[in-house]
Amino acid sequence: MARDAFAGHLDLLLLAALRSEARHGYAVIEHMRRTSGGRFDYPEGTVYPALHRLEADGLLRSRWSEVDGRRRRVYELTAKGRRALDGRRREWELFSQGIRSVLEGT
Amino acid sequence: MSQQRQAWIEALGDSLRGPRRARQRLIHELDAHIDDAIAAELANGVAREQAEAAALARLGTATEVGHRWSSDVSARQWTARARVLAFGLVIAAFAAPVGLAQRSTQKPVRHNRQPIRQSHILRQVERTNQQR
Numbered sequence: 329m330a331r332d333a334f335a336g337h338l339d340l341l342l343l344a345a346l347r348s349e350a351r352h353g354y355a356v357i358e359h360m361r362r363t364s365g366g367r368f369d370y371p372e373g374t375v376y377p378a379l380h381r382l383e384a385d386g387l388l389r390s391r392w393s394e395v396d397g398r399r400r401r402v403y404e405l406t407a408k409g410r411r412a413l414d415g416r417r418r419e420w421e422l423f424s425q426g427i428r429s430v431l432e433g434t
Numbered sequence: 435m436s437q438q439r440q441a442w443i444e445a446l447g448d449s450l451r452g453p454r455r456a457r458q459r460l461i462h463e464l465d466a467h468i469d470d471a472i473a474a475e476l477a478n479g480v481a482r483e484q485a486e487a488a489a490l491a492r493l494g495t496a497t498e499v500g501h502r503w504s505s506d507v508s509a510r511q512w513t514a515r516a517r518v519l520a521f522g523l524v525i526a527a528f529a530a531p532v533g534l535a536q537r538s539t540q541k542p543v544r545h546n547r548q549p550i551r552q553s554h555i556l557r558q559v560e561r562t563n564q565q566r
Contacts, residue, residue: 353463354470371494372471376463377503380456384510401463 334370338378340420341368343387343405343413350404352395353379379403387412436486439468442496449500452507460503464493 345351345359356379357372382388387409393402405413435443443465450457468489475485493499 352466354467357467358474371492371498372467373464373493373496373499374502376460376467377499377506380460380503381506381510384506398466398469399462400466401459 334368335374337420338370338375339382340413340416342375342378342382343409343416346388346403346405346409347413350402352393352400352402354400355395356403382409436483438490439486442468442490442493445496446500449497449504451504452511456507464499467493 341360342356345356345363351359353376357375360368379388379390383390383403386406388403389406390401390403393400395402443461446464447457447461450460468486471489471492472482472485475488476482480488
C-alpha cells in the first residue's frame with residue numbers, strides 16, 4: 329500500500345493491533361506486518377509518534393513493563409479507544425463498500 | 435553501540451521539541467525498537483552489521499520521526515493554551531456583568547470633608563480689598 333494511503337489509516341490499524349492484547353511498539357509493528365502479509369510500506373519509526381498521539385487523545389494508555397528481560401513501553405486500549413475503534417471500523421467498512429460498489433458498477 | 439546507531443539516536447534527540455521527560459521516553463522506546471529489530475534480523479541469520487543497517491533503514495530517518503512527534507506535541511500544547519484562554523474568557527464574561535451589577539447597587543460614598551464654599555472666599559477677598 330502506498331505510504332500516503334497507509335498513513336491515512338494508521339490510527340485505525342494501531343487501534344486494531346491492540347484490540348486483542350497489550351503490546352509494545354515493536355510488537356505492534358510486527359503484528360501489523362504479520363497480519364497484513366507485509367503489504368504496508370512505511371517508516372516504522374513513525375508508529376511511535378502516532379502511539380503517543382493516540383495516548384494523549386485518551387484512546388490508549390501505556391506503562392513500562394519488563395518484556396523478555398528488557399524494559400518496554402506497553403500500550404493497551406482504553407474504553408474510549410475501543411469505542412473509537414468500533415466507530416472507525418464501521419466508517420471504513422462503509423467507505424470500502426462504497427468504493428467496491430463504484431468499481432464493480434456498470 | 436555502533437556509530438551509525440549512535441548518530442541516528444543523536445539526530446532524533448536533536449530534532450525533538452517538547453517536554454524533557456516525554457523526549458526521553460520516545461528515545462528509549464526507539465532504542466528498544468532497534469534492539470528488537472536487530473535481534474529479529476540476527477535470528478534470520480543476518481550478520482550483525484547488516485542487521486543494524488536494516489533495522490535503521492526500516493525505522494526511516496530520525497528527523498522525520500522527530501519532526502512528526504514534535505509537531506504533534508506542539509499542536510497539543512497550542513490546544514491546551516487555547517483551552518485555558520477560552521476558560522479565562524468564559525470566566526471573565528460571567529464575572530464582568532456580576533461586578534457591574536454589584537457596583538450599581540452600592541450607595542455612593544459620602545466624603546466627610548466639606549466642599550469649599552467659593553462664595554465665602556470671594557466675600558473675604560472683597561472685604562480685604564475694601565479695607566485697602
